[in-house]
Amino acid sequence: MATDTSVVAPKAISMADYKGRVDPDWCPGCGDFGVLAAVQKALVELQIPKHEVATISGIGCSSNFPGFIETYGMHTLHGRALPVATGMKLANHAMTVLVTGGDGDGFGIGCGHFVHAMRRNVDLTYIVMDNQIYGLTTGQTSPTSRIGMKTKSMPYGNIESPLSPVALALAAGATFVARGFSGDQKHLTELLKRGIEHKGFSFIDVFSPCVTYNHDNTFQWFRPRVKKLEDNPDYDASDWNVAMEKSVIWGEEIPIGKFFERTDLPTLHGAEPVLSAGPLVHQNNRIPADVAKTFIEELM
Amino acid sequence: MRQLCKGNVALVKGALLAGCRGYYGYPITPASEIAEAAALYFPQVGGTFLQAESETAAINMVYGAAATGLRVMSASSGPGLSLMQEGISYLAGAELPCVIVDVMRGGPGLGNIAPEQSDYFAMVKGGGHGNYRNLVLAPASVQEMADLTILAFELADKYRNPAVVLADGFVGQMMEPLDLEYREVPQPEKPWAVKGTPETRGNLISSIFLEPDGLEDHERKMEAKYLRAQEAEPRYEMSYTEDAEVLLVGYGIVARIVHSAVEALRRQGVKAGLFRPITLWPYPSKALVKAAAHVEKVLVVELSNGQMVEDVRLALNGKVPVEFYGRGGGNVPSVKEIQEQVLGRVAAAV
Numbered sequence: 001m002a003t004d005t006s007v008v009a010p011k012a013i014s015m016a017d018y019k020g021r022v023d024p025d026w027c028p029g030c031g032d033f034g035v036l037a038a039v040q041k042a043l044v045e046l047q048i049p050k051h052e053v054a055t056i057s058g059i060g061c062s063s064n065f066p067g068f069i070e071t072y073g074m075h076t077l078h079g080r081a082l083p084v085a086t087g088m089k090l091a092n093h094a095m096t097v098l099v100t101g102g103d104g105d106g107f108g109i110g111c112g113h114f115v116h117a118m119r120r121n122v123d124l125t126y127i128v129m130d131n132q133i134y135g136l137t138t139g140q141t142s143p144t145s146r147i148g149m150k151t152k153s154m155p156y157g158n159i160e161s162p163l164s165p166v167a168l169a170l171a172a173g174a175t176f177v178a179r180g181f182s183g184d185q186k187h188l189t190e191l192l193k194r195g196i197e198h199k200g201f202s203f204i205d206v207f208s209p210c211v212t213y214n215h216d217n218t219f220q221w222f223r224p225r226v227k228k229l230e231d232n233p234d235y236d237a238s239d240w241n242v243a244m245e246k247s248v249i250w251g252e253e254i255p256i257g258k259f260f261e262r263t264d265l266p267t268l269h270g271a272e273p274v275l276s277a278g279p280l281v282h283q284n285n286r287i288p289a290d291v292a293k294t295f296i297e298e299l300m
Numbered sequence: 301m302r303q304l305c306k307g308n309v310a311l312v313k314g315a316l317l318a319g320c321r322g323y324y325g326y327p328i329t330p331a332s333e334i335a336e337a338a339a340l341y342f343p344q345v346g347g348t349f350l351q352a353e354s355e356t357a358a359i360n361m362v363y364g365a366a367a368t369g370l371r372v373m374s375a376s377s378g379p380g381l382s383l384m385q386e387g388i389s390y391l392a393g394a395e396l397p398c399v400i401v402d403v404m405r406g407g408p409g410l411g412n413i414a415p416e417q418s419d420y421f422a423m424v425k426g427g428g429h430g431n432y433r434n435l436v437l438a439p440a441s442v443q444e445m446a447d448l449t450i451l452a453f454e455l456a457d458k459y460r461n462p463a464v465v466l467a468d469g470f471v472g473q474m475m476e477p478l479d480l481e482y483r484e485v486p487q488p489e490k491p492w493a494v495k496g497t498p499e500t501r502g503n504l505i506s507s508i509f510l511e512p513d514g515l516e517d518h519e520r521k522m523e524a525k526y527l528r529a530q531e532a533e534p535r536y537e538m539s540y541t542e543d544a545e546v547l548l549v550g551y552g553i554v555a556r557i558v559h560s561a562v563e564a565l566r567r568q569g570v571k572a573g574l575f576r577p578i579t580l581w582p583y584p585s586k587a588l589v590k591a592a593a594h595v596e597k598v599l600v601v602e603l604s605n606g607q608m609v610e611d612v613r614l615a616l617n618g619k620v621p622v623e624f625y626g627r628g629g630g631n632v633p634s635v636k637e638i639q640e641q642v643l644g645r646v647a648a649a650v
Contacts, residue, residue, distance in 0.1 A: 059410070075410075077379070077410075078354075078379065079354060104327075108326075108353040108354065109326065109353055109354035109355075109356075110354075111353060134327050136329075137327035137328065137329055137332050138329075138332070140327045140332070140335070140336070140351065141351055143353065152332075152336045152339070153327065153335055153336055153339045153349075153351050154339060154351070155336075155339055155340050156343060
């Protein structure tokens, strides 16, 4: 009997597709495991084929992420993941590009790039595994470490104010700003899905406790404090001022969820006229003869 | 006072004895203990420690603080030093003294965190842009991590130029007895510094010379001081060189392994000797020429693919055959391995 193969539904994408070839070497109990699982789950639920996804990172414990997930990946320079991802997106904007890293990588050495990637509205999803410490270098203060926190590089206690990644993202013009918690998988997976679907720069700061070097901001510390913005039906994520107010709340209550989203701004690749014909990588790179002739004449 | 100490920590103690009171740094393995020790000890003597957001920021903080005449420093490892190169060029161009430490790890790229000596070109030959030199010292022990750091501050001030302590991951990470006595390390007057006083108000710290003649004059003035340093500052150590037929050359941790290999070879009847440069710039070329005057062969050993060997060849200028043996990736030659290398090469020559 003849079979019409064209109507056979493609095999559904499953968690097995996104399982990395290397097992994570994170410490047992590390918050990053939860982030990895949530990212894999989000990609599966969105049914994005793995060949359409690239995961780009810098340096740090969490920056080993691309090795642990079965997508295209790049493990780049410390703090430079966003510029690398920007270049990649401009070269092939058909790809879903995820950028993963930590607070030291993104808000310390890479903070300059962070601000500019948001200002440019590059269509990336930037997932920061924020543990408020430098883990890979074994426990120094990070830009999100709290005042008074004792670390190897601040043995008398941190005297510098931590920055608020959410407020910074809002100020820099990010078009999707959210915060998740590695201890709440379901909620984090939803945020990641919305971030990936968002057209433009989506920033998701994730509390991902370091169980080895940060004994202040643990799972137990976060759990009673995190409060979902989604629990308030009146919360309006299109109101930048309200988002800004929420972003600086920190203490007994720490808001998580989608703070802000706007969809009226063009993405970087959308604003680039030459890319309207399709991804650069797929475009014919030959210069038409008449154009080439004009170039040469102008140079004479 | 004698104490068991890690190389990276000894370096910070030396810096404090030298009067260094400003540290700006960023964590990186295998140099992080320097920042950690600085964070711990600097405040105890009235110094400041700041963890910068990047090495780029750190070296520019050094630039700003060095302009006030304060003894200041930063430390990192290969990738961090790559980021600092622009700043080091500016410091040299503006003739600002400072001490920069490179605890070398494996490279290129991310490489690994095991020790290599593969930043020789980057630190000794420049790395940053333009006509300048770094004064470069290479410690081979925990004691020297402290002693040569003190010397680095003195040379930096003497020549108004960045001085580099080029250590390898072994010397940085290992623990050995350290003998430190408190002593006054003199600091010269710095009439050029910008101190926020009426007297120093007219001082200008800059590396910009837009007029061709102005820049050429500046570069000639810098070259003149580099020539003075080449005359006065080369430092080295030699053992068993008087009657040596094979001369081994190595610096840092390698020199210590080679020293043991030379003694083992002597016991086997091979007349081997060791030449160990302590200053990598200025390179002790004249002393090396003398030490190699009567040898049949020179063997350079490095934890690299062959970097310092170029300076050995330049110094000896074809007078003696210069061969090379290198290990990389964090692998270190054993005493036996070096012995075998020498025996094989001597046999080949016969």
